Amino acid sequence: MDNSTNGSPDLAPPTNGGTLQDSKGWDGKLRVDRRAVVTNAEILSDPEYTNEDAPPVEQISADEDLLEDYELDTDDIDLVHCRISSIPALRLERFTKLEKLCLRQNQISHIELPSSLGPTLQELDLYDNLISHIKGLDSLIHLSSLDLSFNKLKHIKNVNHLKDLTDIYFVQNKIQKIEGLDGMTKLRNLELAANRIREIENLDTLTGLEELWLGKNKITELKNISHLSNLKILSIQSNRLPQITGLSNLPNLEELYISHNALTEISGLDSNVNLRVLDISNNKITHLANLSPFEHLEELWASSNLLSSFEEVERELAKKKELNTVYFEMNPLQLRSPALYRNKVRLALPQIQQIDASMCQPFALF
Structure with a gap:
C-alpha cells in the first residue's frame, strides 16, 4: 500500500522523447520556442505571400497520434504527462489486447473508454487528472486495479459491479463518505487517504480486505472494522483518534x-x-x-x-x-x-x- 499512496506527485518525463521546458510540463510539441522571433514578420500581413515548397494545407496533421508507435496487439499503454484531455481522441478501440492503461498526470475530466476494452483491460490508472464523477466503467468487468487518486471525486459510485477489483486507489480527493463498495469480496487493498472522511463505515461485505489506508482524514473513532479478519495493514495516520x-x-x-x-x-x-x-x-x-x-x-x-x-x-x-x-x-x-x-x-x-x-x-x- 500503499500504497502508499502523499504530497505532490513528481513530474514524469515526457513519453515522446522531448525535453520538459517548464514546470507545467510543456514538452516541445509546439516545435518552436514560446518566445521565438519571426525573422520575416512582414509575411504575416502579406496576403500575396506563398511558399512553393510548402505542402498543401490538407496534408498538415492538426493533432499528433500519441499511439502511432504502439503495436496494435500491445497489452500495455503508458502515456504520462502528455496533456491529454480527451480519451476518445486516442482511438483506443484499435488495441484489441490491451490489459494495462496508464494516463497519469493529464487533463482528463471524463472517463470515456470504448466498450471493446472490456474483455481484456485489467489495470486502469487515471492518477492526477480532473475527474469529478466515476462514470464510463460499465463494460470493464475484468478490471482488477483502479487508480483515481488526485482527482476531484466527491462520491464513490459506479464501481461495485466490478467484482474482480482487488485494488482501489482514491487518494487525495474530496470524498466525505465510504460508500458504494457493497459486494466487492475480492477487494484486497482500499486506499482512501487524504480525503474528508469522518467515519469508518459500509465495509461490511469487504471480508477479503487485507490493506486499509485511511490516513489524513477526519476520523475520531476506530470502529466498524472488527469483521475484517484478514486485515494485515491498517493506516489511520493524521486523524483525530484519542485512543x-x-x-x-x-x-x-x-x-x-x-x-x-x-x-x-x-x-x-x-x-x-x-x-x-x-x-x-x-x-x-x-x-x-x-x-x-x-x-x-x-x-x-x-x-x-x-x-x-x-x-x-x-x-x-x-x-x-x-x-x-x-x-x-x-x-x-x-x-x-x-x-x-x-x-x-x-x-x-x-x-x-x-x-x-x-x-x-x-x-x-x-
Whole structure:
C-alpha cells in the first residue's frame, strides 16, 4: 500500500522523447520556442505571400497520434504527462489486447473508454487528472486495479459491479463518505487517504480486505472494522483518534500506522499478537507500555512523543529478538542528552540495527 499512496506527485518525463521546458510540463510539441522571433514578420500581413515548397494545407496533421508507435496487439499503454484531455481522441478501440492503461498526470475530466476494452483491460490508472464523477466503467468487468487518486471525486459510485477489483486507489480527493463498495469480496487493498472522511463505515461485505489506508482524514473513532479478519495493514495516520479501539478481532494485523493522532497511551492491542510494525509517532504518549504481546515486532516508530524512560525501553523491547528498528528522536529521552542517547538505546536494545534514520551494528550477544 500503499500504497502508499502523499504530497505532490513528481513530474514524469515526457513519453515522446522531448525535453520538459517548464514546470507545467510543456514538452516541445509546439516545435518552436514560446518566445521565438519571426525573422520575416512582414509575411504575416502579406496576403500575396506563398511558399512553393510548402505542402498543401490538407496534408498538415492538426493533432499528433500519441499511439502511432504502439503495436496494435500491445497489452500495455503508458502515456504520462502528455496533456491529454480527451480519451476518445486516442482511438483506443484499435488495441484489441490491451490489459494495462496508464494516463497519469493529464487533463482528463471524463472517463470515456470504448466498450471493446472490456474483455481484456485489467489495470486502469487515471492518477492526477480532473475527474469529478466515476462514470464510463460499465463494460470493464475484468478490471482488477483502479487508480483515481488526485482527482476531484466527491462520491464513490459506479464501481461495485466490478467484482474482480482487488485494488482501489482514491487518494487525495474530496470524498466525505465510504460508500458504494457493497459486494466487492475480492477487494484486497482500499486506499482512501487524504480525503474528508469522518467515519469508518459500509465495509461490511469487504471480508477479503487485507490493506486499509485511511490516513489524513477526519476520523475520531476506530470502529466498524472488527469483521475484517484478514486485515494485515491498517493506516489511520493524521486523524483525530484519542485512543486505540476496535482492533481486538483482527488477529492477522501485521502493520499499524497510527501516528499524528491524539493518543496518550498504548492500549487496546493485546489481541494483535502478530504485529510486526507499529508506528505511534507524533502523539502524546508518556509511557512505553503494553508491548509484551508483540513477540514478532520488527519496527517501532515512536518519535515525537513524551517518552522519558530508558528503563521502559529496555523492559518492553529488550527480549524481542526480531526487533531491528526503533525511532525515539524528539522525545525527552533523546532531547535531554542527545550525545548519549544512541549509546543508551544500544545498551538497552543490543539487537537493534537501526536507531532513527541511522544504521548501527548490533552488539555481540554472548
